[in-house]
Structure formats: C-alpha cells, structure tokens
Amino acid sequence: xxxxxVLTDIRRVFIxxxxxxxxxxxxxxxxxxxxxxxxxxxxxxxxxxxxxLIGCLxxxxxxxxxxxxxxxxxxxxxxxxxxxxxxxxxxxxGFNLLAxxxxxxxxxxxxxxxxxxxxxxxxxxxxxxxxVGLAGKEFNHSSQLSGGxxxxxxxxxxxVNKPALILxxxxxxNLDSTTTLEIMTLFTALNRQxxxxxxVTHEHDVAGFARRQLTFKDGQILSDCQxxxxxxxxxxx
Amino acid sequence: xxxxxxxxxxxxxxxxNKMRSFLTMLGIIIGIAAVIAMMAVGSGASYVxxxxxxxxxxxxxxVIPGSxxxxxxxxxxxxxxxxxxDDVKAIMNECPSVALASGTVRSSGQVVxxxxxxxxxxxxGTPELFEIREWPVTAGRSIEQQDVDSAGxxxxxxxxxxxxxxxxxDPVGKIVRIKKIPFTVIGVLERKGQSPQGTDQDDxxxxxxxxxxxxxVRSNHTTSVGALMVQAxxxxxxxxxxxxxxxxxxxxxxxxxxxxxDFSTRNLSEILAVAEKSSQAMSxxxxxxxxxxxxxxxxxxMNIMLVSVTERTREIGIRMAIGARKNDILLQFMTEAVxxxxxxxxxxxxxxxAGATIVSKMLSWPTLISIQSITVAFxxxxxxxxxxxxxxxxxxxxxxxxxxxxxx
Ligand SMILES: Nc1ncnc2c1ncn2[C@@H]1O[C@H](COP(=O)(O)OP(=O)(O)O)[C@@H](O)[C@H]1O
Ligand SMILES: [Mg+2]
Numbered sequence: 001x002x003x004x005x006v007l008t009d010i011r012r013v014f015i016x017x018x019x020x021x022x023x024x025x026x027x028x029x030x031x032x033x034x035x036x037x038x039x040x041x042x043x044x045x046x047x048x049x050x051x052x053l054i055g056c057l058x059x060x061x062x063x064x065x066x067x068x069x070x071x072x073x074x075x076x077x078x079x080x081x082x083x084x085x086x087x088x089x090x091x092x093x094g095f096n097l098l099a100x101x102x103x104x105x106x107x108x109x110x111x112x113x114x115x116x117x118x119x120x121x122x123x124x125x126x127x128x129x130x131x132v133g134l135a136g137k138e139f140n141h142s143s144q145l146s147g148g149x150x151x152x153x154x155x156x157x158x159x160v161n162k163p164a165l166i167l168x169x170x171x172x173x174n175l176d177s178t179t180t181l182e183i184m185t186l187f188t189a190l191n192r193q194x195x196x197x198x199x200v201t202h203e204h205d206v207a208g209f210a211r212r213q214l215t216f217k218d219g220q221i222l223s224d225c226q227x228x229x230x231x232x233x234x235x236x237x
Numbered sequence: 238x239x240x241x242x243x244x245x246x247x248x249x250x251x252x253x254n255k256m257r258s259f260l261t262m263l264g265i266i267i268g269i270a271a272v273i274a275m276m277a278v279g280s281g282a283s284y285v286x287x288x289x290x291x292x293x294x295x296x297x298x299x300v301i302p303g304s305x306x307x308x309x310x311x312x313x314x315x316x317x318x319x320x321x322x323d324d325v326k327a328i329m330n331e332c333p334s335v336a337l338a339s340g341t342v343r344s345s346g347q348v349v350x351x352x353x354x355x356x357x358x359x360x361x362g363t364p365e366l367f368e369i370r371e372w373p374v375t376a377g378r379s380i381e382q383q384d385v386d387s388a389g390x391x392x393x394x395x396x397x398x399x400x401x402x403x404x405x406x407d408p409v410g411k412i413v414r415i416k417k418i419p420f421t422v423i424g425v426l427e428r429k430g431q432s433p434q435g436t437d438q439d440d441x442x443x444x445x446x447x448x449x450x451x452x453x454v455r456s457n458h459t460t461s462v463g464a465l466m467v468q469a470x471x472x473x474x475x476x477x478x479x480x481x482x483x484x485x486x487x488x489x490x491x492x493x494x495x496x497x498x499d500f501s502t503r504n505l506s507e508i509l510a511v512a513e514k515s516s517q518a519m520s521x522x523x524x525x526x527x528x529x530x531x532x533x534x535x536x537x538x539m540n541i542m543l544v545s546v547t548e549r550t551r552e553i554g555i556r557m558a559i560g561a562r563k564n565d566i567l568l569q570f571m572t573e574a575v576x577x578x579x580x581x582x583x584x585x586x587x588x589x590x591a592g593a594t595i596v597s598k599m600l601s602w603p604t605l606i607s608i609q610s611i612t613v614a615f616x617x618x619x620x621x622x623x624x625x626x627x628x629x630x631x632x633x634x635x636x637x638x639x640x641x642x643x644x645x
Contacts, residue, residue: 057639078562085560096555112242113560
C-alpha cells in the first residue's frame with residue numbers, strides 16, 4: 001500500500017489585521033490508498049481548514065504535504081489547478097453545482113478543464129451519472145433536483161476524472177437521514193471499488209461508515225483509530 | 238478548455254441576464270451606430286466634393302490679374318486688367334507643358350426672353366474653355382472659333398438659365414437680350430451642378446470672348462481678359478506648366494528682380510484637394526465625437542463585468558476547485574465582454590447603416606457606407622471588449638479559490 005496523503009507537522013495561521021489565529025497547530029498523518037477516513041471534531045477545531053489544505057485550495061503556513069508522492073508545497077497556482085482537476089474530487093456540504101446548468105454539464109466541467117473533447121466528455125459524464133444512480137435525470141437543472149440528487153450530481157462530478165482521492169466536507173450536512181443513508185451507501189460502494197475517501201463529519205452515524213476515524217481538537221489531532229465499518233453493520237441489519 | 242465551450246458558457250451567462258446584457262450593449266450599439274452614420278455622411282460629402290472637383294475639369298491652372306496701384310489706390314486681386322488675349326496666345330504657343338488655354342471675362346446682368354428675365358453670370362470665353370472644362374452641349378452647338386473671331390452675337394445657356402427662361406421649350410435659335418443687346422441662342426450646356434464653392438455652375442450664360450470684350454464689359458483695352466484658364470498636358474506637368482506660365486508672363490510684362498508680378502497663378506486642383514482634405518477632416522472629427530460615446534459604452538461594459546464577477550464569485554470558486562486555471566477564468570470573462578461588444582457592434586452597424594440610408598432618403602444628402610468603415614467598426618467594438626473586459630476578467634482570474642468558494 002502506498003500513501004496518498006502524507007501530512008507532516010502542518011500549521012496554518014490566519015492573520016486578521018493585527019490578530020493571528022493558529023487553526024492547525026502541527027498536524028501529521030498519512031492516508032493510504034483505498035482508505036475511507038472520517039475526520040471528526042467540534043465546530044472550529046480545524047477540520048475544514050485541514051480539508052482545504054489537502055484539497056490544494058489553500059496552502060499551509062508551514063509543514064510539508066505529499067499528495068500521491070508529489071510535493072505540493074512548491075507548486076504554482078496553475079499546477080495546483082491541474083492537481084485539483086486530475087487527482088482530486090470535491091464534494092461540498094452545499095453541493096456547489098452551477099445554477100441553470102443541466103446535471104450532465106455540471107459533471108462534464110472537470111473534463112472541460114482537462115481538455116477532453118465534447119463527445120468523450122458527454123460519454124464519461126453520462127457514465128458517472130449512471131454510477132451514482134441518476135440515469136434519467138441527466139438534463140435536469142439543479143433547481144429541478146432534490147438535495148440528495150444534487151449531492152449525487154456533485155459526487156458524479158468528483159468521480160468523473162477518476163481521481164486518486166475524493167474529499168467530502170460534511171457531504172450530508174444539508175440532507176435528511178434517509179438521504180444521508182443513500183449518500184453514505186454510495187460512498188461505501190465507491191470505496192469498495194478502490195477510491196480513497198476523506199470525509200469531514202460531526203455525526204457519529206455518518207463517521208461510522210468510515211473504517212478510520214480522526215478526531216480534531218483545537219487544531220490538533222486528538223485521536224486516530226481504526227474502527228472498521230460500524231455503521232455498515234447497521235445498514236445490513 | 239476549448240473555445241466552443243468558452244463561447245457556450247459566455248452565451249449562457251449573457252442569456253441569464255438578458256435585459257442587463259441588452260442595456261449594457263446599448264452603449265456600444267449607439268456608439269457604433271453613430272460612428273457608422275457619421276462616417277457615411279462624411280464620406281458622402283467627400284464623394285460629392287470629389288465629383289465637383291471632377292466637374293471643374295482636370296489639371297487646371299488659373300491665371301488671374303494682380304492688383305495695380307493707380308494714384309495710391311490699390312485695387313483688389315483680379316481687379317487689374319493686365320492680362321490680354323495675346324498673353325493667352327503666347328501661353329498656348331510657347332509653353333510646352335500647356336495643352337489648352339482660354340481667356341475669360343466675367344460680368345453679370347439681366348438676360349431677357351419675352352416677358353421673362355433672369356439675372357445671371359455672363360462669361361466670355363473661347364472654344365478651348367469648354368474643352369478644358371469638359372463641358373459639352375446637350376442641344377444646338379458650342380461656341381466656335383469663328384464666333385470669337387467675328388464677335389458674333391450668339392450665346393450658350395447653362396441649364397439653370399434655360400430652365401428659368403424657356404421652361405420645357407427649346408431655346409436653340411431664339412433671341413434673348415443680354416444687357417439689352419439681342420443674342421441668338423446657339424446651344425444649351427449639359428448640367429454641371431454645384432461648384433466646390435457651392436455656386437450653381439449652370440446659372441451662367443456664355444458668349445464669345447471678343448463679343449464680351451467689346452459689348453459687355455467696360456474696359457480700356459478691348460483685348461484684356463479677366464482670368465485665364467489653362468490646362469496642363471497631364472497631372473505630372475501641372476507644376477512645370479505653372480512655372481512656364483510664370484516665367485513667360487514675367488518676361489512679357491517686363492517684370493524683373495523683386496518687382497511684384499501683375500498676375501498670379503493658382504493651381505485649381507490643389508485648392509480643391511484642400512477642400513477635399515477639409516471635408517475628410519470633418520468626417521474624421523464627426524467620427525471622433527461619435528467614438529466618445531463608444532468609450533462611454535466601454536466603461537459601461539467594464540462596470541457590468543465587475544458586477545458580474547462579484548455576483549459570480551462562487552461560480553468562479555467552483556470552477557477553480559474543479560481545475561480551472563487562471564487563464565481559463567480570464568478567457569471566460571474576456572469572451573463574455575467581447576461577445577457583448579461584438580453583438581452590440583453588429584446591431585450598431587445595422588442601425589447606423591439604416592440611419593444613414595434614412596437620412597440620405599429624407600434629406601437627399603448623399604451617404605456612402607464603405608466596407609472599410611464597417612470592418613473598422615466591427616474590429617473596434619471587439620477591441621473595446623478586450624480593453625474594458627480585461628480588468629474585470631483579471632480580477633476574476635486573480636481570486637483565491639478558497640475565498641471565492643466561501644463567498645456569500
Ligand atoms: N479564512 C479564515 N480567516 C480567519 N480565520 C479562519 C479562516 N478560516 C477558518 N478560520 C478559523 O479557523 C478555525 C477553524 O475553522 P474550520 O477549519 O472551518 O473549523 P471546522 O472544524 O468547523 O471546519 C475557526 O476558529 C475559524 O474561525
Ligand atoms: Mg467546517
């Protein structure tokens with residue numbers, strides 16, 4: 001097994017005027033390929049800050065980050081954009097789909113930026129939508145889809161470029177319990193197919209779908225335990 | 238990212254805010270329409286002037302008598318009677334670069350036919366005059382050498398005079414009275430239209446030079462002429478002809494050293510070229526005024542694009558998170574701005590052309606819509622989009638992905 005993520009002594013200091021706030025105070029952990037990790041912790045403990053760093057949307061103040069063996073620290077904005085495009089897939093709490101745009105075009109978006117031609121793009125996007133169980137809804141706009149369906153579109157979008165890693169920051173935060181279950185089932189299935197997933201959540205039920213739980217407290221890792229899929233058994237029952 | 242996709246995204250963004258897109262375009266539409274219409278009117282005017290220049294005849298040099306000083310009083314330029322029919326002959330014979338020359342005298346007076354009368358310009362000239370001015374008759378015959386030699390009481394009518402005295406009937410062979418002297422009408426000249434100075438060239442009666450010298454102008458020498466019209470053999474020989482005339486006349490009039498000559502020469506084509514230039518300058522000025530509204534329109538585009546960037550900060554964040562590079566975002570907003578201005582430009586071109594056509598129909602003012610002005614307007618509108626779209630697009634591309642994603 002090779003490490004997809006290696007974080008070493010990551011610090012992130014926010015400077016607001018003359019005030020400083022250290023949101024991450026030396027975080028180190030590694031995620032192996034094929035893992036399903038849940039990041040837990042109280043609100044304000046630095047979970048999202050850490051996810052943004054992992055997702056190359058933000059840069060650490062200090063510390064090193066190897067993504068899929070590449071040192072991300074020295075890369076410029078365009079190189080990071082390419083990393084986000086090719087190696088990462090994002091799923092956000094608020095879905096973050098483009099309004100007034102059909103589902104299939106939302107899913108095509110990462111392919112647009114990786115320069116894949118329209119025909120192939122359409123095929124891949126339709127396949128991804130089918131994979132998340134949205135066949136038949138390809139041309140609906142987000143306003144015509146339920147929250148769960150919108151999140152499925154977002155997951156299809158995260159999947160479509162066959163990333164090494166899917167990052168999900170509270171993906172079920174805006175969803176009811178039934179839909180949450182559907183989405184988590186989907187994540188579990190994707191993980192079974194070998195996709196590495198790192199997910200932030202503050203719900204224990206949701207975290208139970210992961211096989212490893214990292215708990216943050218005040219910008220540091222409080223605990224890191226392999227749990228197995230506790231919720232998975234619940235699901236089967 | 239392929240261009241087609243960029244175009245599609247830009248079109249969708251414009252469609253989303255149809256009314257706003259239209260209002261933003263309006264500035265460009267008005268600006269381009271104004272530029273097109275102004276240029277059309279301006280080049281229409283230039284065209285008219287160049288037609289008028291052609292109507293004078295080509296390669297023409299005017300020789301006019303200079304002022305004389307008599308008893309301390311100087312008459313104005315052209316007031317002296319220093320040029321004679323002999324000078325004309327000498328110029329014809331001795332200046333190799335000169336093709337034709339004609340002396341003229343001018344006077345004004347009443348022309349009467351029956352109970353109708355018309356006050357007009359009366360010109361005396363030789364047959365060469367009509368050759369130089371490329372001015373044929375439409376009825377009857379022109380003035381011939383024999384009419385000049387015999388000082389015959391015959392005349393040629395300009396169209397305006399013919400219309401006013403004879404209406405639709407044929408004037409040829411009729412007797413009119415010019416300054417109370419009866420003349421036989423031998424022909425009617427073709428219509429020439431306005432001169433570059435704006436006078437009606439057809440409001441003239443022509444009589445043989447000698448007839449005019451003897452009967453129509455009061456003068457001490459019956460061979461003196463008012464002005465000479467000379468045609469050079471070619472455009473290239475114009476300057477040479479002018480020199481030859483100058484030195485010949487100086488010699489004939491015994492003007493040596495720094496004595497002021499008693500005549501002056503004017504190259505008509507040059508004068509008219511100046512008139513053409515000034516009309517071009519005029520249309521350029523009109524175009525410049527119109528392009529101010531284009532700049533105002535461009536600022537409108539910039540304003541709306543800035544608003545649009547702010548409104549769509551989150552969208553920009555999403556695109557960046559998914560892998561859009563700075564240039565992808567830059568290009569997307571630039572495309573949107575250029576699309577706005579080019580669409581506006583196309584509508585403006587259509588409106589401007591329609592406006593110019595209406596103006597030319599209603600005011601019977603000639604307009605000329607050139608392919609050139611349309612091309613310039615089209616590319617200019619695109620350039621405005623690039624220029625004024627760049628700053629907002631740069632701003633969008635410079636956003637930090639995480640800040641853009643978080644933007645509420
Ligand atoms: N851009 C920022 N500027 C200043 N402070 C920030 C910024 N982002 C996060 N923080 C602060 O860092 C801390 C951790 O935030 P976050 O990672 O979002 O917490 P959570 O674990 O709830 O996701 C919070 O106290 C938050 O106020
Ligand atoms: Mg958070």
